Amino acid sequence: MKLLIRFFLSCCVLLTVVSCEVHLEDDTRVLVEGTIIDQNNSPVSNAKISVQTRRSSYSEGENQYVLGEGYSNSDGAFSVISLYDGDEDFAIEIDGGDKYSTYVYKTNTINYTPTDLTFDLETVSLKKTATFNYNMVKTSGESNTLRYSFKYVEGFCLEYYEGATLNEYQSSCYQERVIGQLLNDNNPDNEWSFRLPLGEVIEFTYSINDEPEITELITINQDSYDFTFTY
Amino acid sequence: MTLRLLINTSLVISLLLCASVGFAQDNLNESESQSESSSTFFDSEDRQRFFAMTIGGHKPFTSGDNFMGEGLRGKSGIDFKVQMYVYKHFFIGLATGSSYFDVKNQELLGSYRTSRIAENYVYLGYEFLPAENFRLGLNIAVDGDLNYKNSGFSTSDIAEQHDSARLNRYGLYLHYELAKHFMIYFDYAYNVSKTNIDAPSQLEDFFRKGKYSTIGIGLVFTIGSRDLISRFLN
Numbered sequence: 001m002k003l004l005i006r007f008f009l010s011c012c013v014l015l016t017v018v019s020c021e022v023h024l025e026d027d028t029r030v031l032v033e034g035t036i037i038d039q040n041n042s043p044v045s046n047a048k049i050s051v052q053t054r055r056s057s058y059s060e061g062e063n064q065y066v067l068g069e070g071y072s073n074s075d076g077a078f079s080v081i082s083l084y085d086g087d088e089d090f091a092i093e094i095d096g097g098d099k100y101s102t103y104v105y106k107t108n109t110i111n112y113t114p115t116d117l118t119f120d121l122e123t124v125s126l127k128k129t130a131t132f133n134y135n136m137v138k139t140s141g142e143s144n145t146l147r148y149s150f151k152y153v154e155g156f157c158l159e160y161y162e163g164a165t166l167n168e169y170q171s172s173c174y175q176e177r178v179i180g181q182l183l184n185d186n187n188p189d190n191e192w193s194f195r196l197p198l199g200e201v202i203e204f205t206y207s208i209n210d211e212p213e214i215t216e217l218i219t220i221n222q223d224s225y226d227f228t229f230t231y
Numbered sequence: 232m233t234l235r236l237l238i239n240t241s242l243v244i245s246l247l248l249c250a251s252v253g254f255a256q257d258n259l260n261e262s263e264s265q266s267e268s269s270s271t272f273f274d275s276e277d278r279q280r281f282f283a284m285t286i287g288g289h290k291p292f293t294s295g296d297n298f299m300g301e302g303l304r305g306k307s308g309i310d311f312k313v314q315m316y317v318y319k320h321f322f323i324g325l326a327t328g329s330s331y332f333d334v335k336n337q338e339l340l341g342s343y344r345t346s347r348i349a350e351n352y353v354y355l356g357y358e359f360l361p362a363e364n365f366r367l368g369l370n371i372a373v374d375g376d377l378n379y380k381n382s383g384f385s386t387s388d389i390a391e392q393h394d395s396a397r398l399n400r401y402g403l404y405l406h407y408e409l410a411k412h413f414m415i416y417f418d419y420a421y422n423v424s425k426t427n428i429d430a431p432s433q434l435e436d437f438f439r440k441g442k443y444s445t446i447g448i449g450l451v452f453t454i455g456s457r458d459l460i461s462r463f464l465n
Contacts, residue, residue, distance in 0.1 A: 024392040031431040066342045083341035117431045
């Protein structure tokens with residue numbers, strides 16, 4: 001009887017291992033094409049295009065799978081051959097690297113297959129980005145506090161399409177973000193950085209010892225902008 | 232029932248059949264073979280066999296302006312075949328095997344690193360006897376299918392994707408007899424894979440056909456000394 005149970009358990013384990021495999025869509029290839037330009041209408045070369053899907057498995061949970069990858073050429077044009085998959089969040093990501101913003105095209109491919117198996121993104125516009133490095137330093141005496149925030153436009157654009165129609169509700173393109181913190185004796189200093197489109201203005205608001213807020217505008221006019229604030 | 236299952240089942244049945252029938256005829260054949268008989272390029276009673284089983288390996292080589300030629304690089308492969316001599320040196324065979332490839336250009340195929348093709352086919356052919364101890368065979372696959380298992384995705388080792396295809400195969404082999412029922416073989420085959428891949432119209436030509444050749448080596452075991460029809464006629 002024990003032998004029978006062991007045999008049964010072994011079969012169950014084997015079946016579990018076999019069922020862990022993730023099967024992507026068979027016998028299909030798609031083409032992803034388009035042209036990438038920046039805000040000055042200049043072509044963006046060497047941008048990385050990756051076609052992605054998400055799948056769940058028993059052993060690894062939900063994972064992102066890259067189905068196809070390629071790069072834009074010197075004219076900014078790209079043409080990537082990729083596998084295909086039915087997914088609610090089938091995504092095509094265009095990553096301009098450190099110098100440009102990121103664009104993501106998303107759609108639901110469970111109910112939608114593009115015409116002629118081709119995703120023609122036409123012209124994708126990326127923005128040149130800069131890195132804003134800030135450093136908040138406490139130089140005054142004890143018990144002083146600083147409450148601050150940065151309001152800026154992020155260097156990221158996601159467009160969600162339902163078929164050929166843009167769903168603006170689920171899209172978020174170059175949205176405003178706010179980050180902030182309270183600094184005090186326990187946490188006197190902070191150093192951080194974020195990326196945003198070059199030429200954008202950051203709204204820096206601060207308040208020392210809960211006094212009325214002061215707002216300063218910082219125009220980002222260089223690739224790497226260092227900002228230090230002492231209180 | 233898929234061709235793969237059919238071939239695998241048939242291979243097992245063939246092995247059982249050739250073991251029972253072939254050995255049963257051997258005593259009779261041994262006495263027959265003691266009599267003098269003529270041997271030509273096309274025929275030899277002495278060298279007639281009933282079943283031949285081959286097991287071996289091969290190296291695949293992709294070629295052409297297609298998804299295999301441009302996107303895959305052959306690594307290795309294994310073969311297992313059973314062929315039955317129906318009348319004299321005409322034979323029919325069942326084959327199963329696999330060829331292994333690395334993806335050399337992911338931008339042309341998709342983001343996977345390896346491809347394994349499972350090959351199953353039925354073939355017909357004729358065997359010539361060009362010299363003592365040598366057998367030269369020509370064969371053609373009459374029905375075959377291929378299953379490409381594509382794996383090696385960057386984010387996970389458990390993901391896989393499959394492509395399917397029909398197989399056209401043209402083969403040539405040379406057997407060298409080490410003993411009466413034991414040989415080594417060298418073979419060459421030209422394979423054309425007609426895929427079922429759905430692709431955008433501008434890529435259809437690229438994915439419609441894949442071409443690869445194989446050069447193989449292995450061992451041959453034969454059983455019996457009379458072809459199938461002769462067993463019923465005599």
